Amino acid sequence: xxxxxxxxxxxxxxxxxxxxxxxxxxxxxxxxxxxxxxxxxxxxxxxxxxxxxxxxxxxxxxxxxxxxxxxxxxxxxxxxxxxxxxxxxxxxxxxxxxxxxxxxxxxxxxxxxxxxxxxxxxxxxxxxxxxxxxxxxxxxxxxxxxxxxxxxxxxxxxxxxxxxxxxxxxxxxxxxxxxxxx
Ligand code: IMP
Ligand code: MG
Numbered sequence: 001x002x003x004x005x006x007x008x009x010x011x012x013x014x015x016x017x018x019x020x021x022x023x024x025x026x027x028x029x030x031x032x033x034x035x036x037x038x039x040x041x042x043x044x045x046x047x048x049x050x051x052x053x054x055x056x057x058x059x060x061x062x063x064x065x066x067x068x069x070x071x072x073x074x075x076x077x078x079x080x081x082x083x084x085x086x087x088x089x090x091x092x093x094x095x096x097x098x099x100x101x102x103x104x105x106x107x108x109x110x111x112x113x114x115x116x117x118x119x120x121x122x123x124x125x126x127x128x129x130x131x132x133x134x135x136x137x138x139x140x141x142x143x144x145x146x147x148x149x150x151x152x153x154x155x156x157x158x159x160x161x162x163x164x165x166x167x168x169x170x171x172x173x174x175x176x177x178x179x180x181x182x
Pocket of ligand 2: 040041044
């Protein structure tokens, strides 16, 4: 697979504008409360960094890490916690921050796990939403963009740990010329 270096799927400016709007919405919804933002590593690190700096609320930030697809582009359906929260979330308002919701399996599992710890609330905020790929129902309260069922990279999202640093969201495509991908 390689990066389609044509037009980005979502450009830098478009992302910036949308993240600002999402931060305004979150600021309004949680006014007067302190929020615990939980980023899902590694993909959410760029989005969370930008979002958190625009949310005008007292914040605590924590991360969880779950097993990913490895170098593959398909969901195994198996979710494994690699790094748990450092914070105690009992009685707290928790916002799970994800890069992309694909099958929904990761967030379904994570939200369920966090709800067992007695938080005041758990909501989901995702930069991207691949609606067509959903296998389980989850409510994404704050959603940046709907994307088609393509494999996307950049702005935190990777393919085999590459492309996370791109400031925009691009699409991966089969390598041209070679019948086989590498
Ligand atoms: P889900 O459990 O199928 O919803 O998978 C969500 C996770 O899979 C995301 O947090 C991403 O890390 C990864 N993922 C899903 N689709 C893509 C994609 O198009 N590009 C990069 N990572 C993806
Ligand atoms: Mg992820």
